[in-house]
Amino acid sequence: MTYEEKLAQRGYTIEPVALEAGKLVQAVRTGNLVFTSGQIPIQGSRSIKGKVGDDVSLDEAQEAARICAINALRAIKTLVGSLENIQRVVKVFGMVNVAPGFEETPAVINGCSELLIEIFGERGKHARSAVGMSLPLNYAVEIEMVVEVTSPPPP
Amino acid sequence: MTYEEKLAQRGYTIEPVALEAGKLVQAVRTGNLVFTSGQIPIQGSRSIKGKVGDDVSLDEAQEAARICAINALRAIKTLVGSLENIQRVVKVFGMVNVAPGFEETPAVINGCSELLIEIFGERGKHARSAVGMSLPLNYAVEIEMVVEVTSPPPP
Amino acid sequence: MTYEEKLAQRGYTIEPVALEAGKLVQAVRTGNLVFTSGQIPIQGSRSIKGKVGDDVSLDEAQEAARICAINALRAIKTLVGSLENIQRVVKVFGMVNVAPGFEETPAVINGCSELLIEIFGERGKHARSAVGMSLPLNYAVEIEMVVEVTSPPPP
Secondary structure, three states, X not given: OOHHHHHHHOOOOOOOOOOEEOOEEOEEEEXXXXXXXXXXXXXXXXXXXXXXXXXXXXXXXXXXXXXXXXXXXXXXXXXXXXXXXXXXXXXXXXXXXXXXXXXXXXXXXHHHHHHHHHHHHHHHOOEEEXXXXXXXXXXXXXXXXXXXXXXXXXX | OOHHHXXXXXXXXXXXXXXXXXXXXXXXXXXXXXXXXXXXXXXXXXXXXXXXXXXXXXHHHHHHHHHHHHHHHHHHHHHHOOHHHEEEEEEEEEEEEEOOOOOOHHHHHHHHHHHHHHHHHHHHOOEEEEEEEEOHHHEOEXXXXXXXXXXXXXX | OOHHXXXXXXXXXXOOOOOEEOOEEOEEEEOOEEEEOOEOOEEOXXXXXXXXXXXEOHHHHHHHHHHHHHHHHHHHHHHHOOHHHEEEEEEEEEEEEEOOOOOOHHHHHHHHHHHHHHHHHHHHOOEEXXXXXXXXXXXXXXXXXXXXXXXXXXX
């Protein structure tokens, strides 16, 4: 079963994205590494905003982290052609829009990490930080990734 | 026209820096990647400090982001000899010293991103996050970059 | 004298760690780079928690940064077999759990940077950011690193 088929079984479709958004690019390749932009929890017309621990519950924040992960995978697929080209998820930097006193940021980012491990197995296991800060436009979670890919770089 | 000539047309000179500053190095190369330290908005005797959205306006913060970009380019040029060796700006991590409730961090970091795209064209387009936190010594903006360079590494 | 012998002279032993911890891996290799997870100030039964500048003094926070550095080295050694395989400390991202108004984050992270330079000399000199945010479980400091290693990658 391909990674996309596994994701589809869980209800996630990995549609292509516009790689250029405003002044940034959603993912850039250098050698065998892809660096993504910070991905935000927008899915169709839905977005998850607010301070986690106050406006946003832990459950909602974990869902936000899953949506960020899916958006990162969409950007990577658009850039390198297929999720099958992902050799390893190297690094996840998970940023949580915390209310004062909210300290459970690792539990939030587990929403992303668990999904990556479920789909990619050993190749989905990654180094990570999961920390609290103030996020743009009050989004609840933002996640950036570094992944190693195997396909030859574009000429 | 070289990248430096383009920058000079906009009034920016890319003078060499002391690569070692206190306990850090302004830029380090590994393979074809250069990682910069977090660059702060100091230009000669001028520096931009304060909380953005309170002490510092959006316009001033965008100018701070441009100065951070120039300081990153100065460090990279000092390390690799010439801006012509920049093959791609891979990643920008933009940190804004936000006042409570200030959410327009992407607009702030656009000051950096727009300059990079103006100067480097397609090679200046980068993955990015633009987020809010508390910055050292109350600087308004701090920016770190990863760039790919083409010159051979030192022996 | 090996790097471990230098560390032992200062009272630090670099014991192996469990690389997998919860949903993350403490260090991941890609090519000649190792990315670590955010390391926290836990040493045996001791941990350093609280807001720096309020609950935690600058001295205690510098000690926390040193412990984070040691934990990063333990993870890297476990992954690549020996600290002698470290070719260069490329990048340190130092995160400080700041009380409102605390701005001396570079002084905190110097606890980590000074140790790396003492032990690794020129190879320990790194690019760095040292910034303030809200850390998980109220740990005082969290530090992630990128290092270049020389040993051949695993088959």
